Amino acid sequence: MKKLILLVVLCFSSVLFSQKKSKVLLTIDGEKITVSDFKRVYEKNLDAIDNEDAKDVEKNLDLYINYKLKVKEAYHIKLDTLPSYRKEIETYKNQLSAPYMQDTVFINKLVKDAYFRTKNEVKAKHILIKTPKSLTPKDTLLAYQKITEIRNRVLNGEDFEIVARETSEDPSARDDAKSGRKGNNGNLGYFSAFRMLYSFETAAYNTKVGEVSKPFRTRYGYHILKVDAFRTSKGxxxxxxxxxxxxxxxxxxxxxxxxxxxxxxxxxxxxxxxxxxxxxxxxxxxxxxxxxxxxxxxxxxxxxxxxxxxxxxxxxxxxxxxxxxxxxxxxxPVLSFKELEKELKNKVRSGDRAQLSKDAVIHKLKNKYSISENEEAKRIFDRKDIKTMSKDSMQAIILSINDKKITQEEFFGFLKSKRNKPVFEIFNEFKNREILAYYKENLEKTEPEFAEVLQEYRDGLLLFELMQQKIWEKSSKDTLGLKSFFDANLSKYQPKELKKIKGEVINDYQNFLEKNWIADLRRKSVIQVEKRQLKKIIKAYSSK
Known part of the structure; x- marks a missing residue:
């Protein structure tokens, strides 16, 4: 029953971002509720109503008023300050904001690409030049120069497999004398989507059969690859x-x-x-x-x-x-796109492709926001004694995103959790993280749909807690009140005993408690319904 009530509650939540031009239908203690507010929740509820009587506009307006009074009471007794409530809202907010952290259009493109690469396999061989975990610009340049020289050897006619056996830093390319394992000379065989790192997979599918790719980088280092064949997937x-x-x-x-x-x-x-x-x-x-x-x-x-x-x-x-x-x-066999779409979308969102979608969001936000970096403040992180410096000496603004100011101390906290990367790279990661964080913090201001759904959940959760305290717990724990209610309604329950129909009596007692509670809330509130607007709504729905 409680879950059902919460579901109904969510359906009866009001919208904060109502149309500005909508007429006022209802005023409760000075709070104005518009025609469009009510129509939105009424129309949402129509899908769950299976009889004509329950579709009555005036009855639904009464239910809506009751709901608004309960929510108002929940805020009045500060249920929104409960730690358990705040924790649950924060969890839900994180879940609800997750789709906004990715570019939907970009995700759809990645899904279509993934399907093409699922239906078609590529056969390739590669050469790897590793880069150290603690990477400097010099390391990057040396590795790139080395892989470029190797590529030139292949382009000038040397056999790819022989060059791979001689130069590749992928251990599988060479024979292993200890185990007796034969090297694969860089051959990877056929593979399709999600079998390799995304950047490697993309390089393979973007290289024509018989050609050698340009050098590209993964977390392991720099690679080149040669595509030997392309075929329809065997599933x-x-x-x-x-x-x-x-x-x-x-x-x-x-x-x-x-x-x-x-x-x-x-x-x-x-x-x-x-x-x-x-x-x-x-x-x-x-x-x-x-x-x-x-x-x-x-x-x-x-x-x-x-x-x-x-x-x-x-x-x-x-x-x-x-x-x-x-x-x-x-x-x-490989299924149709329609059959695989959901699975592919889940894989895209949970794999290394997801970062590309997040990067696309960050790129849009960088063009939208006013972002500035304080180069002078950044120089402090070149100092060798940075780890021993006090927090007080790290209060200069290092990064600004619109009206948000971020200090050196905040970046230092992020820096300490990162290792084996140059500071400039870590700062770029930090900046991107802060841009997304700023976007997330302001979602309620910039995304009306997000704000509406989140407010619905806030109100619904509050009302659930309120009903728990005022009705459900009281009906189950107040044994004297339950017995008194049973005795007062003996004619309805005779000749049955209370203990044998306790569930039925508790349900009736809950309805009794709620009815009296609502009556009390209405007595304490000033409720004004604009009759003219109500008549217009009734007429509009009766003609449909």
Missing amino acids: EVEVAHILLNDKGAKGEELINDIYKKLQADEQFKALARKYSDDTGTKTKGGKLRKFGTGVMVKPFEEVAFSLQKEGEYSKPFKTRFGWHILQLTKKH
Whole structure:
């Protein structure tokens, strides 16, 4: 019941940003409520009303007045100052403001790009020159010069794979003598959206087949890549497998025996449970989660995607993990954009692409706001004794965003939480954070829809707390009052005993308490309804 009441409460919240030209319909203790205020909540409630009597305009106006009186009372007894209320409002405000921190148009573009890259796979190889974690402009320049020289070697005719084996600082490019692992010469195989860092993925999809990309940077360092092929995605597959870790003759002999048993119509699941060395899947008959290209080792992936019919199994094959036999469980082609849109949007918003959307918002705000940096105040952070300086010596304004002034001390607090980055880079991060923070702080002033919804939640939560105190707790804890109410209405409940119909009596008692409470609130308030405006509203809705 309480949840239902809160839902109704939210529907009956008034709008702060009503149309200025709307006529006044109602005045409660001097507070003017316009026709458009009431019409908005009335029309919202129409969707939840399933009978004509409940659609009556005057009855809805009475309910609206009751609601306004309750909210007014909640503010009067300062329920909005409760720590629990403030904490919940702050949590909700953060949730509600989150979409405003991203550029919706930009997000939609990223989602469409992600779908294209889900439907199409690219095959590439790369060379990496690492940059240190504590990066200086000099480190950046040296790494860039080095990768540029390597790129020139490839452009001048040297084989990309040979150059990758010689120069790439990605360990997987070279042979590993200790483990006996063969290097991949920079080859990454096929991959699609969300398999790589976004900047790497974008460089691959923006490079034509056979061409070498320009140098680009990720958090690992500078890369170049060469695109070998481009194809329509194979989607994903589900397979079950039998794995034997023994890579020698005994392992080969046993895997061939298992294959013969399969050919003799023994069940794959039973054989997986009996023989597989993969402890994570053998109890499930060898079943693996569905996967796409670029997830498994290349031989495993090639065999899995070569199987065509559900139930079909492969011949024994070998990878660096041992001997395998696979059985196809199901193929999953790439779904339509409409079917994938929600999933892709969630991935975009939760992955490294989200920062691009946030950057787009920041870029717009930089053009909109008056922002100034105090270069003199910034120089203090070049001092070697900065960590020992007192807070009093860090009170100069270092950054201004419209009317907001930010001190050196505030930046110093941010700086202490960051390591291994030059100060100029950290300051840019700080500035961007402060721009977004300023935007968020002022959302109620700049975004009417945000303000309306937030105010609805504020009022709804207050009324929930008020009803809890005035009605719900009283009806359940005031046993004498409940008994007195039951005795006063015996004719309605006889011949039943109170304990047997306590739930029904409590509900009636709550309605009784609320009715008396509302009557008291109305007696203490001055309520004026503009009859002319009310008649116009009734006429407008009766003609529809």
